[in-house]
Amino acid sequence: MSEQQVFDALRTAILEGDDALSTRIAGQLGGDVPVLMQAVDVAIGTIKEVGDRFGRGDCFLPEMVLAAESMLAFMKIASPQLEKATGKVRKAGKVVLGTVKGDVHTIGRDIVATMLSASGFEVVDLGVDVAPMDMIKAAESSGAQIIGLSALMTTSMPYQQETIALLNELQMRDRFWVIVGGGPVTSDYARRIGADGWAADAAAAVRVCTQMLSSQGQPSGASLIYEERGR
Amino acid sequence: MTIDRDRILQVLDKAHAGPVYRDKDFNLKVIPGALARAVKKYGLANTCDPENPVNRDDDLADRYYHAGFEAAVEIGVLCKDTSRAIRFTPEELQQGIDAAPSEFWLGEGSQRVCYKHRAPEDPIKPLWTVPLSIAVTEDVIVPLVEGLARIPEVDALEGPSLETVWGRPLRSGSPYEHLAGRYQADLMREGIRRAGRVGMPMDAVGSSTTHYGVLGGYGVPGGYRPNADLVLILSIADFWTSYESFFKLTQVSVCGGSYISASSWCMLGGYPGGPEGTAVACVAYGLLLWAIFQGSRCGVPPFDIQYMGNCGRRAQWAMSVANQAVSRNTPGVLHSINNQVAGPCTKMVLYETLVGMTNMAASGVSNVVGTRSAGGRLTNYLTPLEHQFGGEVYKAAAGISREQANEIARCFIPRYEDQLRERPDGKSFKDCYDVDRLVPSAEWQRMYDEVHEEALRAGLKL
Numbered sequence: 001m002s003e004q005q006v007f008d009a010l011r012t013a014i015l016e017g018d019d020a021l022s023t024r025i026a027g028q029l030g031g032d033v034p035v036l037m038q039a040v041d042v043a044i045g046t047i048k049e050v051g052d053r054f055g056r057g058d059c060f061l062p063e064m065v066l067a068a069e070s071m072l073a074f075m076k077i078a079s080p081q082l083e084k085a086t087g088k089v090r091k092a093g094k095v096v097l098g099t100v101k102g103d104v105h106t107i108g109r110d111i112v113a114t115m116l117s118a119s120g121f122e123v124v125d126l127g128v129d130v131a132p133m134d135m136i137k138a139a140e141s142s143g144a145q146i147i148g149l150s151a152l153m154t155t156s157m158p159y160q161q162e163t164i165a166l167l168n169e170l171q172m173r174d175r176f177w178v179i180v181g182g183g184p185v186t187s188d189y190a191r192r193i194g195a196d197g198w199a200a201d202a203a204a205a206v207r208v209c210t211q212m213l214s215s216q217g218q219p220s221g222a223s224l225i226y227e228e229r230g231r
Numbered sequence: 232m233t234i235d236r237d238r239i240l241q242v243l244d245k246a247h248a249g250p251v252y253r254d255k256d257f258n259l260k261v262i263p264g265a266l267a268r269a270v271k272k273y274g275l276a277n278t279c280d281p282e283n284p285v286n287r288d289d290d291l292a293d294r295y296y297h298a299g300f301e302a303a304v305e306i307g308v309l310c311k312d313t314s315r316a317i318r319f320t321p322e323e324l325q326q327g328i329d330a331a332p333s334e335f336w337l338g339e340g341s342q343r344v345c346y347k348h349r350a351p352e353d354p355i356k357p358l359w360t361v362p363l364s365i366a367v368t369e370d371v372i373v374p375l376v377e378g379l380a381r382i383p384e385v386d387a388l389e390g391p392s393l394e395t396v397w398g399r400p401l402r403s404g405s406p407y408e409h410l411a412g413r414y415q416a417d418l419m420r421e422g423i424r425r426a427g428r429v430g431m432p433m434d435a436v437g438s439s440t441t442h443y444g445v446l447g448g449y450g451v452p453g454g455y456r457p458n459a460d461l462v463l464i465l466s467i468a469d470f471w472t473s474y475e476s477f478f479k480l481t482q483v484s485v486c487g488g489s490y491i492s493a494s495s496w497c498m499l500g501g502y503p504g505g506p507e508g509t510a511v512a513c514v515a516y517g518l519l520l521w522a523i524f525q526g527s528r529c530g531v532p533p534f535d536i537q538y539m540g541n542c543g544r545r546a547q548w549a550m551s552v553a554n555q556a557v558s559r560n561t562p563g564v565l566h567s568i569n570n571q572v573a574g575p576c577t578k579m580v581l582y583e584t585l586v587g588m589t590n591m592a593a594s595g596v597s598n599v600v601g602t603r604s605a606g607g608r609l610t611n612y613l614t615p616l617e618h619q620f621g622g623e624v625y626k627a628a629a630g631i632s633r634e635q636a637n638e639i640a641r642c643f644i645p646r647y648e649d650q651l652r653e654r655p656d657g658k659s660f661k662d663c664y665d666v667d668r669l670v671p672s673a674e675w676q677r678m679y680d681e682v683h684e685e686a687l688r689a690g691l692k693l
Contacts, residue, residue: 054500055537057500057535057537057545060500060501060502060503060504060505060508061498061500061501061502061504061536062258062259062263062502062504065255065259066259101402101403101404102402102403102404102405102408102440102441103403103440104311104467104473104475105467105468106254106467106468106471107468107469107498107501107502107536110258111536128311129404153403153440154366154392154394154401154610155366155392155401155402155403155408155438155440156402156403156404156440158400158401158402159402161400183539183606183607183608184366184607184608184609186608186609
């Protein structure tokens, strides 16, 4: 199989959500650094294409999640090989994500978790109905840099604010970037409660998380990194 | 008819004995797999017709019903608290559907209203419940409810929901929510009294995100009335349920109540996939909710994940075919929701309303709850005027043909479809209404008048 055929097969494996095939391809690549790097670029390009198609409504959540899983299966093998060969660690960062207390909605958080994972972030998904202190404990124990708080109900939004208030009172605010989101959560609200990031959709959330981690400053909630829809 | 405790226990038994699933397997394998098989078996692939957003084909609607019934039996509903699927045999599911009343009365005195089964193109006047549970501040809830209850086309009240209780944030799942249940009943009733419509039925409890609001407000002295109001059981996600929903059901049972609204939504573009899979999912999940929660009224509208509403072409089409499927093949009282994304004081919210309400009236929906002004995103962004328009359109559309509803959709969707993702928020109640006199601003009134005129020209007898 030529290199191009391998890359085409990898692309197909991700587009079709075939994690067994993407795992097999990763295993066949060996330690050839230029080829590995090219294959990783193909994987990243393909998952971005899937994300764009999802954003346009041309593909749906199951396809996107399966594509992301196929991509992750590939990266699980390819990344250590690349790290070993180059000595460089290629990780975007770690995010602890949860739907806040009193709220059991899942789908928005599922999409954000999928997009973050596919973009190289390590995601610790705490699920739904997560109390503020549990969110902080998980961030602390996992070594995450970012806490993501999802709320779909106006009556659960106060728990986003309370998580930030707890971080302040525990004098831990500068240790974690906090991004908030969800149907009724606006950028104004995010700013008001002292969040660091807000995004209108999952694709924007990935860019905001990336921007937060590449920021020179420390998390403080003093200024909001945010992105509206449609970019 | 009161809630059957044995049926509750049978369903709870299933929730503790059904097959176990991991969340991901249920969402990614069970739901899409069963829906894809049903779509294929009944030849439904590529039947969505975005150019004609209201289905006019009875045979197609019936095929969606049969596909939905089979998918319901195969998928069941996953209980979050037990990680087990509640599944019915075809016979059990049919019994649950057949047990649904074809009509029932709510309210008291002169405000009693009859919820009746409707078929597509049925001339029976449907009922209009307002508003959705959109957050409002405590200072506006009573005048807002008064303004809504004054609208003659309004039959019942559901929301809004409170942002705070006595100045404190209403935190879901907390004692604040428990207190809010009864508090909301008091505030709603005061607004109704001021409007001169004492006895009007209410849906309990707009502010009850979890079960605590219902426990605090329904069946308690001075609260929501077990035999005049209904309890909302809004499930959490496509084919999911939880103890929270069951607590609402058991509260109705222990209070001797009779009436339940069991509803949810299916995400178009989410786990059910495209419009065809979503329409099958809406049918399937709706049938399951009837069987699980003994609903007096049930319904599952689609919600397009691309813009978090359902006034676009694909969602309108999925809504029309799913509603027709259920209203043609079951005896029950079908409920649905028009999910607008534009806010008050915009023409867009009125166009979205015009399209959605005519579609639902022509597709056999008995009771719509709305308006989702500004997509329900913003505190205090709802006014009586868009609800008045919704009621006028819904009632005027009783008896119109699906062909006419389709023509209205074809005419008005182009006015807003390119703004669904970048929708205008419009203005808040305080910014486009005289809150003391309960009259709209001249700007908002003019928009209403112009769209009202367009609706008349489109053939609606408003």
